[in-house]
Amino acid sequence: MKSSRLVAILLLLQARGRMTAAQLAAELEVSARTVYRDVEALSAAGVPLYGDAGHAGGYRLLDGWRTRLTGLTTGEAEALFLAGAPGPAADLGLGPVLAAAQLKVRAALPPELRAHADRISGRFHLDAPGWYADTDETPYLPAVAEAVWNGRALDVRYRRWREPTEVRRRLEPYGLVLKAGRWYVVAAPGPRTYRVDQILELTLLDAEFDRPEGFDLAAHWTAYQRDFHARLYEGGGEALVRLAPGVTLPRAVPVDARDADAWTVARVPVESLDHAAAEFLRLGTDIEVLAPPELRARIARTIAELAERYGSRGDGGAD
Structure with missing residues (x-):
């Protein structure tokens, strides 16, 4: 719409100063002729907008002039x-x-x-952390954010899950990501991803670094999550399950649309037998594991132990 384009021209000139018609046209994805007409419309409306000719020319707003945000929808x-x-x-x-x-x-x-x-x-209130989890302590988050913003390297003592559990790293932080209430820093070399709450010591170094030109944090994080989920199920195999009507599982691939009871038979990649058993038990009677036999037996054993535990105390001293 023309009205939104006029506002966009004003905001671009406010943010960037002088811009040529060609630059404005490229930003707005219109022709230079359209930009000329829009500039004339703005001038006719009383906007103090000026055009300078020559190699260093372009359009600019009168110094100190600012528009109110009336163009917001x-x-x-x-x-x-x-x-x-x-x-x-x-x-x-x-x-x-x-x-x-x-x-x-x-x-x-x-x-x-x-x-x-x-x-x-x-x-509306946004509360990122999940239920049943304590908020992670991140005392070094402001320092990491400062390093990200100013392109400063970090020397950290970091706790990881495998041996040796504590390591020292020199990091060049490219960006911070908040995922499910937990902060992560994406940093070179690599780049690799580190949990900010696992930083045990931190020193902000004087050394500066150059962030790779064109590095897209959002695109990197999307690719990282995709690779993470792919690695998570490598070597874990898959399970064959029946799902009650209306029940779905992430990454499940239906084998038969519906069986005789209107349940869906599907194949589901699993990380491990322990992880799969815990996840499937959460669905209660809305799922039946058909294969592998080891997983089916493990779930059956757990259910039998629960039935014995609760059944043995349920009657108490009743006659």
């Missing part, structure tokens, strides 16, 4: 306030900064959008 205003999660910001030491930024954005919004933003703040 209702959805955009709501998304801004919903995305500002107070918990992660506080973890990074940015709680007061986030509050101040939201206050400034709210003050710049027109009344109708301000009301929508207030509804978001009052009706």
Whole structure:
């Protein structure tokens, strides 16, 4: 829409200063001729926008002139306030900064959008950590965030799951990721992924490093998760199960759409027999393991032990 494009031109010029018609056209994915018409429309509306000719020319706004955020749609205003999660910001030491930024954005919004933003703040709360888990202590998170932001190397003493459990590492942190309430730092060499709560000691080094040009943290994390799940099930084999109507399992591949009882027969990759038994028992009577025999026997044994334990005490002293 033309109105949103005009606002985009204003915001681009505010953020970047002088820009040529070709640069604006590339950003907006329109022709330079369209940019010329939009600039004329903005000038006619009283926006102090000037064009300079020559090699170093381009369009710019009058120094000190700022537009209010009246170009925000209702959805955009709501998304801004919903995305500002107070918990992660506080973890990074940015709680007061986030509050101040939201206050400034709210003050710049027109009344109708301000009301929508207030509804978001009052009706939605993001709480990343899961139930039944203590919050990880991450005393070094602000220091890691500072290193990420300023391109500074770190010397850390780190606790890992395999021997030797404590190691020293020199890290060049590229970015931080919050996943299910747990902070991870992606760092060179590698890059590899480290849990911030497993950092036992940290020294912020004077040495600086260059972040690889074009490194995309979100894309890297997506690929990392995909590889992690693939490695998780390597060598673990698979189970053949029956699932009650409406029950699904991640990574399950149906073998038969429905059997005689309208249950779905499917193959499911498993990490190990122990892990699979625990996961399948959580589904209770909504799942039946058909194969492998070892897994079926292990689940049957667990169920028999539970029945004996609870059955032996259930009658108590009753006649």
